[in-house]
Amino acid sequence: MNYKDSIKVLSEAIENLEVWLNSHPFNDFGAGEINSHQIKIVIDELSEKLKGNYPFQSGVYAGQMLKPPHPVAWIAQSLTSLINPNNHALDGGPPTSEMEKEVIPQFAQMFGYREPFLGHLTSSGTIANLEALWVSKCTHPQKGVAFSSQAHYTHRRMCEVLGIEAFEIPVDTSGKWDLDKLRKYADRIGTVVVTLGTTGLGRVEPLHEILPVCKELGIRIHADAAYGGYFKLLTDVNAASSDGSDSNPAIDPTPWQLTAKTDSIVIDPHKHGLQPYGCGCVLFKNPEVGKFYKHDSPYTYFSSEELHLGEISLECSRAGAAAASLWATLKLFPLRNNSPMVRVLGDCRSAALSFHDFIRKSMTFNLMETPELDIVCYYPAADTTSEISRLSKQIFSKGMQEKRLFLSLFKVSADFVISKNPDVKADTKEVTILRSVFMKPVHKNAAHHIFEELTALLDQVRNS
Numbered sequence: 001m002n003y004k005d006s007i008k009v010l011s012e013a014i015e016n017l018e019v020w021l022n023s024h025p026f027n028d029f030g031a032g033e034i035n036s037h038q039i040k041i042v043i044d045e046l047s048e049k050l051k052g053n054y055p056f057q058s059g060v061y062a063g064q065m066l067k068p069p070h071p072v073a074w075i076a077q078s079l080t081s082l083i084n085p086n087n088h089a090l091d092g093g094p095p096t097s098e099m100e101k102e103v104i105p106q107f108a109q110m111f112g113y114r115e116p117f118l119g120h121l122t123s124s125g126t127i128a129n130l131e132a133l134w135v136s137k138c139t140h141p142q143k144g145v146a147f148s149s150q151a152h153y154t155h156r157r158m159c160e161v162l163g164i165e166a167f168e169i170p171v172d173t174s175g176k177w178d179l180d181k182l183r184k185y186a187d188r189i190g191t192v193v194v195t196l197g198t199t200g201l202g203r204v205e206p207l208h209e210i211l212p213v214c215k216e217l218g219i220r221i222h223a224d225a226a227y228g229g230y231f232k233l234l235t236d237v238n239a240a241s242s243d244g245s246d247s248n249p250a251i252d253p254t255p256w257q258l259t260a261k262t263d264s265i266v267i268d269p270h271k272h273g274l275q276p277y278g279c280g281c282v283l284f285k286n287p288e289v290g291k292f293y294k295h296d297s298p299y300t301y302f303s304s305e306e307l308h309l310g311e312i313s314l315e316c317s318r319a320g321a322a323a324a325s326l327w328a329t330l331k332l333f334p335l336r337n338n339s340p341m342v343r344v345l346g347d348c349r350s351a352a353l354s355f356h357d358f359i360r361k362s363m364t365f366n367l368m369e370t371p372e373l374d375i376v377c378y379y380p381a382a383d384t385t386s387e388i389s390r391l392s393k394q395i396f397s398k399g400m401q402e403k404r405l406f407l408s409l410f411k412v413s414a415d416f417v418i419s420k421n422p423d424v425k426a427d428t429k430e431v432t433i434l435r436s437v438f439m440k441p442v443h444k445n446a447a448h449h450i451f452e453e454l455t456a457l458l459d460q461v462r463n464s
């Protein structure tokens, strides 16, 4: 569907909604002087400014975790924002609160949580994780939180915000946790954060190895699946649509089979869930943690005895439009094996696998490791770590300046690179390498082009 068709759907929906809007006439925004011509001038200026973005929608953009939302999502969001409901109290947005209550069980079910559980949407993965760590503080007031050295930086920061101790567990070059270190601090740890899909390398941390240790030590487990969560849908090998080409996009189900045993999970619909920004989600297996959220608001919660979402979330106002957008998207992309969502994720994963194959076979680039999801890390072949960093940074800048290729950079330890490639000489402690997130289906056909541009860019920066 192109944007013109989407606009048509949106404008017909607005016409429909206008009947209701006009039944309670409202045309005074407090500045009656401003006419549509003036609005147009500002919006024209905006659309010019927006061209200053990198082409996130394109196959040549394989940098950060960014992509435009699906049309159904932005149509639903735009339409709903005409009314602007607030999912704080039920009377702030009755239909969108219902939608939120409808979508949460779909995520819970995907991860294997059974009724009763507790969950809600948040404005981001950061807030969703903050809530999970805050609940850890409530259940284990004297204890801290442990996460691996590859966890998102938000966990250390939120421990600071919450005033709880943070324990960083080292991982080896293959991603294995130093479980002895975890044992050593066990009596000071309330919750362990396991990242299912690390933001850097896209690794799925070995929940199956960590979980038994935590159960034995009486430590809670929080799964940060902000980025990786949707990939749970690709763990069913039969579901992953193998179109007979290259490699099977299915992923190793082992760690994912245990999500039901975690105490809380975070997933970001605004990463892989086709949503505009402003949509995270946190789930708790034990609904009793709801008691920590309980508070008495002198302003709200009067309309019904039923649970108001504001009573189980740290944030007060939350966009009803975000719930509407997610609800509408899940109608077309349900979290099931036979959903088009599986094809979307499968194409992203196939793109990453085919790109990784080009790198693996190439003489001029080296692969960091085989991608577990849709992130590939790699670097130009060179004798020293400083030269790898220099070339990576130059490829990154030149590709972007000339609008040919949009990648991202990632810093790793020199030891890590050398463990994979002993021929490299370490003359620095850290190395800057290249990182690409293949989170759009269009990447499937772009992988070869990206590799060719990359090779051309490397030639040019080597000779400059």
Ligand SMILES: *Cc1c(COP(=O)(O)O)cnc(C)c1O
Binding pocket: 124, 125, 126, 127, 129, 152, 154, 195, 197, 198, 199, 224, 225, 226, 227, 228, 268, 280
């Ligand atoms: C993106 C991400 C976060 C932070 O989520 P935001 O939605 O950006 O606030 C946390 N953890 C992981 C693993 C992530 O990938």
